[in-house]
Amino acid sequence: AFLDSIATRKEMIYVGANDGFLHGFSAVDGKELLAFTPSSIAHKLPILASPRYSHRFFVDASPTVADARIGSAPANMWRTVLASGLGAGGQAIFALDVTSPARFSERNADEIFLWEFTDKDDADMGYSYSAPQIVKLENGRWAAVFGNGYNSTEASDSRLGSGSAVLFVVDLASGELIRKITTKSGSLEAPNGLSTPVLVDSDYNGAVDRAYAGDLAGNLWEFDLSASSPAKWSIAQGSAASPAPLFITSNNRPITSQPVASAHPDGLSGVMVFFGTGKYLEEKDNQTTGQPTHALYGIWDKDDGAVNTLSHTKILRQEIVNQYSKNTSTGTRAYTSNVVREVTQREIDWNIHQGWRLLLRPEKLSGFANLENFGERQISAPTLRKGRLYFTTFQPHSDSCGSI
Numbered sequence: 001a002f003l004d005s006i007a008t009r010k011e012m013i014y015v016g017a018n019d020g021f022l023h024g025f026s027a028v029d030g031k032e033l034l035a036f037t038p039s040s041i042a043h044k045l046p047i048l049a050s051p052r053y054s055h056r057f058f059v060d061a062s063p064t065v066a067d068a069r070i071g072s073a074p075a076n077m078w079r080t081v082l083a084s085g086l087g088a089g090g091q092a093i094f095a096l097d098v099t100s101p102a103r104f105s106e107r108n109a110d111e112i113f114l115w116e117f118t119d120k121d122d123a124d125m126g127y128s129y130s131a132p133q134i135v136k137l138e139n140g141r142w143a144a145v146f147g148n149g150y151n152s153t154e155a156s157d158s159r160l161g162s163g164s165a166v167l168f169v170v171d172l173a174s175g176e177l178i179r180k181i182t183t184k185s186g187s188l189e190a191p192n193g194l195s196t197p198v199l200v201d202s203d204y205n206g207a208v209d210r211a212y213a214g215d216l217a218g219n220l221w222e223f224d225l226s227a228s229s230p231a232k233w234s235i236a237q238g239s240a241a242s243p244a245p246l247f248i249t250s251n252n253r254p255i256t257s258q259p260v261a262s263a264h265p266d267g268l269s270g271v272m273v274f275f276g277t278g279k280y281l282e283e284k285d286n287q288t289t290g291q292p293t294h295a296l297y298g299i300w301d302k303d304d305g306a307v308n309t310l311s312h313t314k315i316l317r318q319e320i321v322n323q324y325s326k327n328t329s330t331g332t333r334a335y336t337s338n339v340v341r342e343v344t345q346r347e348i349d350w351n352i353h354q355g356w357r358l359l360l361r362p363e364k365l366s367g368f369a370n371l372e373n374f375g376e377r378q379i380s381a382p383t384l385r386k387g388r389l390y391f392t393t394f395q396p397h398s399d400s401c402g403s404i
Contacts, residue, residue, distance in 0.1 A: 002067065002078035010101045014082055016059030020045045022084060022096070024104065033104045040092040040118045060087030065098065066134035068142040070173035081114070081172060083144045085128025088281075091119040093132050093146055093168075095175065115175025117168070119152065122180065123159035124166045126152035129281075130196045131258065134172060135208045139228040142172040147194030147213050150281065163191035165215040167223055169230070179230040183221055183243055192217050196258035196381070199225075200271055202303070210236070212246070212273050212301075214255020219245035220273065222301060237309060246273075247299050247310045250357070253277035253292060258381040265387065268350060270303040274389055276360075278377020286396045291375035296382075296391050299355040314354040318344045323362035323370075360393060 011027035014034075020041055024034030037045065041058055048056075063084035070079055080099040086092055095114040104112065119125040130147035137143055146168055152161030163186040169178045186192025197213035209226035222236040222245075238244030249255065259275035277294040279285060299310060322342040329336070341362065348356060361373040375396045383390040 006080065006099070012098065012101055014063050014065065014098070016061055016063065016084060016086070016089075018056070018058045018060065018089075019048065020058040022059050022063065022082075022094075024098065024101070026101075033101055034098070034112075036094075036096060036113070038086065038090065038092055038094050038116055040116060041086065041090045057088035058086070058090075059084070060089040061085040061128060062131065064132050064134055068134055068136070068172055070142050072173075076173075081134060083132040083134055083172075085131060085146070085149070087129055088127055091125050091127055091149070091152070093117045093125075093128050093144065093170075095132075095144060095172065114173065115170075117170055117175050117177070119159055119161070121175075121177065122148075122168070124148050124152050124161040124164060124180070124182070125168070126150045126161065126193050129256070130194060130213075133197060133199050135199045136206060137169075137178075137230075138207045138209060138226060139230075140207070141178070143169050143178060144172050145169050145197055145199060145208075145211060147197060147215075150193035150216065151191065152193065153188050153191045160188070161191075163187045163189075165192040165194040165217070165219070165221070167194055167197065167211065167213065167221075169225075169233075179233055181223055181233060181235060183215070183219070183235060183245075185215060185217055185219055185243075185245075194221070195256050197223070198259045198261050198273070200261050202271060210271075212259050212261060212271075214257075214259065214275060216254045216256070216279070218249035218252035218254055218277065220247040220249070220255060220259070220275065220299065222246040244309050246301060247297075247355075249277050249297070250295060250312065251292065253294055254279045256281070257379055260382050260384050260389075262384055264300065264350075266350060268300075268302075271301045272355075273297075273299045273301060274382050274384065275299075276378025276382065276391055276393070278379050278394070280377070280379045280394065280396070288375050288396050289372070291373060291377075291396075293359060293361045293373045294377040295360055296358040296378060296393075297355060298357075298389070300350070300353075302354065310354050314352070316346055316348050316353045316356040318346060318356060318358045320359070320362040322364045322367060324366040 021035045083095040094116040126149035132144040132146040148166040165183045167181045197211040199208040211223040224236040235243035256279045360376045
């Protein structure tokens with residue numbers, strides 16, 4: 001009935017901007033119908049009018065939009081909710097009710113605005129690079145689930161965070177904190193931060209029961225959300241006193257993008273989690289040389305009750321053995337030069353291996369030995385479609401406006 005009711009509503013495009021607003025534009029004629037500025041950055045807006053203005057970040061994140069049943073029974077109802085972070089713009093996640101664009105007006109602002117969760121609500125809330133995921137929990141409650149992001153220990157913070165990588169679960173209707181799960185990884189001296197999680201419904205009952213997310217220290221964490229009581233949620237590996245990651249990347253390479261998860265390709269039990277390593281956050285990350293070598297991973301969480309972090313000895317290694325330019329043509333199109341990579345195709349043995357890794361450094365360039373990785377890394381979520389996994393990698397460019 002809800003889907004029928006919104007079938008003819010105005011199509012919208014929502015985007016954050018460095019003018020300090022989340023904008024909503026009509027997808028039909030481009031007319032702006034909504035502009036919202038989070039309270040956590042509203043006090044910074046006068047900076048934009050300063051003659052001495054230098055670049056600042058404001059609403060620097062892409063929003064998540066989903067349909068959810070929210071509110072207290074019996075008045076709870078299906079709504080379309082937008083939730084978004086600020087990226088480098090601030091330490092906050094906010095949510096708006098965007099069910100009916102026809103009602104977008106200042107007089108309805110109190111109904112449209114749902115909540116804002118900031119570092120004033122919890123000191124471990126960092127700069128919100130983690131995109132909130134809108135999901136239904138095992139107890140039937142709808143929530144926004146997100147990592148705490150980065151730099152929660154900045155000296156300018158009114159409340160200094162612990163430096164740990166943290167998962168937050170907040171009520172989608174009110175923003176009330178349902179549960180905070182800390183990994184205990186990170187400190188004031190060596191701060192960590194949790195990236196965007198992927199939520200999994202492994203028993204196919206319509207509610208999520210686990211989450212996987214990476215952090216700046218190269219840990220892939222598994223969170224057990226299978227209990228109906230939030231008090232029973234935990235990190236799946238290790239113990240409450242000493243939580244352990246499911247997997248640690250080679251040389252602790254950071255995981256800053258959202259993983260993707262699926263059932264095992266051969267029908268075995270458990271979950272496959274796919275992700276890459278790399279970050280593009282600090283000034284030195286734009287250097288084209290002297291960068292660490294990153295990799296793409298596919299990790300099998302066997303879900304067999306074992307509580308040990310996966311060993312790299314159980315990960316099948318694949319390599320880019322050669323990279324060269326090749327002229328190609330399609331139909332009437334003229335020849336063009338394309339970069340071609342030859343990759344090993346070692347067959348995986350699931351009786352031995354619990355995943356694979358592809359190193360992002362060609363062993364040879366046009367047949368000659370190579371030690372350069374060109375700063376290549378993976379900073380965007382992979383896509384899984386029809387049994388094929390698509391990664392888009394990134395190489396920095398000496399020109400700040402260029403990329404490869």
